[in-house]
Amino acid sequence: MKMLFPLLLPLLLLCLHCPAGVSVTVSSRKAKVEVHEHTDAVLSCDFRTEKDQNPRIEWKKKGQAVTFVYFNDKFTGSYAGRAKMEGATLTIHSVTEKDSGEYRCEVTAGQDHINFGEATVNLYVLVPPHIPSCDVPRSVFVGSDLELLCKDKLSVPPAMYSWYKDNKALMASADTPYSMDSHKGTLKFKSVSKMDSGMYRCESSNSVGAPKSCVAQQLKVVDYPVDVTFLIAGAAGFVILTLLCCLCVCVCHRRRCCKKDKKAKSTKSYSPPPPPPIHSLMNYKQTQSFMI
DSSP states (O other): OTTTHHHHHHHHHHHHHSOOOOBOEEEOSOSEEEEETTSOEEEOOEEEOSSOSSOEEEEEEESSSEEEEEETTEEOGGGTTSEEEETTEEEESSOOGGGOEEEEEEEEOTTSSBOEEEEEEEEEEEBOOOOOEEEOOSEEETTOOEEEEEEOSSOBSOOEEEEEETTEEOOOOTTSSEEEETTTTEEEESSOOGGGOEEEEEEEEOSSSOOEEOOOEEEEEEOOOHHHHHHHHHHHHHHHHHHHHHHHHHHHHHHTTTSOOHHHHHOOOOOOOOOOOHHHHHHHHHHHHHHO
16 A cells, blocks of 8 residues: 555546536526416526537527527517526516427536536416306206306416305205216206306415406206107107008018019919911911922
């Protein structure tokens, strides 16, 4: 060991005096940014280089395809005129839900030994509830199954839904004739009764803003009219009669009672042609005699 130490000492001193190859260091103070709609979003990007004091900075957004936000020292597309740069930190003014997505800060230092680094920031633009669309039919027949629909496609995070009948909140349980899905916004009835008639409305809500409700709509549950009952009975009778006729035809076909006798068709009495008249025979004989 004592013999090896004098040999290792010069190598150690050489390593301490040699400049290390330091790569570009890029980082973000906040990798996930959540802001409300129509406010400013600050996407931080900090970098450190080895030698290059004026590195190239670019911002890109990842969606269905990667698009430039900041390129060649200027903003592109919809970001032009509503964004600014401070160092490598990007600020977007008056953001909308379309600005949500994954952003990437890229720094290229051409004079450094390892000259590229990047950092990713995810932007979530929070959108309060909007007035939902409510699908409530005007009338349904007693005993029918029924599904009421409610949807708010714009709120971020996605809205939760609740239903009201005559301004009273509906609470589904094992004893109620209906079921609800607060995530999908559906209100389902297996078999409606006249007691289910009333004014229905839906409310959407999330953690961002105040709940929003659609206009209440009237639902009427009515009996089947008499003429409809007769129509259904007549249609059922016609179907039964048609089936009976088909059954009779099939039975007749199997017993061959509907087929005609082919032998009777094909067998005919043969009548020989009548004999020629006597005077014709006589003329024939005379002609033969004359020829001889």
